[in-house]
Amino acid sequence: MMLIEETTVPDTALPVAEFKAHLRLGTGFGEESLQDSVLKSFLRAAIAAIEARTGKILITREFSWSLTGWRDRSGQALPVSPVTEISRVTLIDALEIESELPSYRFRLEKDSQRPRLRPTDSLLPMVRTGGSVRINFRAGFAPTWGELPADLGQAVLLLAAHYYEYRNETALSDGCMPFGVSSLLQRYRVMRIGIGSVQ
Structure with a gap:
């Protein structure tokens, strides 16, 4: 079996402005866009990790x-x-x-x-x-960021911020999901019954 993502999440659907506000990055210095590509990469990583953990597609x-x-x-x-x-x-x-x-x-x-x-x-x-x-x-849940369920949107921002904060920590390479993110995702996890997964 092979699942292929034929289209990717467009840059315009990534909540860069919301992520900057969440990180409380400074503004008004004329250099606000310098980190945009880095922030987008953390947002994409957070979306991918949440989709892998839950089996739910966020952006359509x-x-x-x-x-x-x-x-x-x-x-x-x-x-x-x-x-x-x-x-x-x-x-x-x-x-x-x-x-x-x-x-x-x-x-x-x-x-x-x-x-x-x-x-x-x-x-x-x-x-x-x-x-x-x-x-x-x-x-997907929604074609744009603003239409996502609020808890999933918050989980993405929290996880992306975690990746941003610990971007130089090689000890985290095994991957981890902060408790706040895990609790937000709990209701989206695929239910399992007995010894096998739900089919």
């Missing part, structure tokens, strides 16, 4: 997901949420010949934890031996 963008077979032909759980649209499902045979599944053959079952690709009839089509399937979809 396009993805493609390739897999070698369905886990369940009655409905395939998607790897991230919230998914707002499935734009294309493509079957690929062992010779790399692609055939697009007509849109009337599938639908999106929206779910805050595990959205699913569902067939409109009984089962999703067979994936032939040696072949694969590629699902193109759009996912």
Whole structure:
């Protein structure tokens, strides 16, 4: 299985001004934009870490997901949420010949934890031996920073500030999530039942 981010978070969606205010960086010296590229990198790192921890996509963008077979032909759980649209499902045979599944053959079952690709009839089509399937979809809470849930936005700023403050600490290379950030993210974590993950 391979999840590919087809479009990235645009610079215009990054809350650079809010991050500067959060860090209480000085203003009025005519050099306010000198650190912008560095601040953007910390914001991107914080967004990526939060998305990896929660399985939730913050800023809306396009993805493609390739897999070698369905886990369940009655409905395939998607790897991230919230998914707002499935734009294309493509079957690929062992010779790399692609055939697009007509849109009337599938639908999106929206779910805050595990959205699913569902067939409109009984089962999703067979994936032939040696072949694969590629699902193109759009996912994300909001297209702009201002439309994000407030707790997720605050978590990004807190984590980015943590990265900024400890940017020279090599001891943190294993990665860590400050308690304040973890508590804000708790309700977005994927629920697990029993010994396996929810499918």
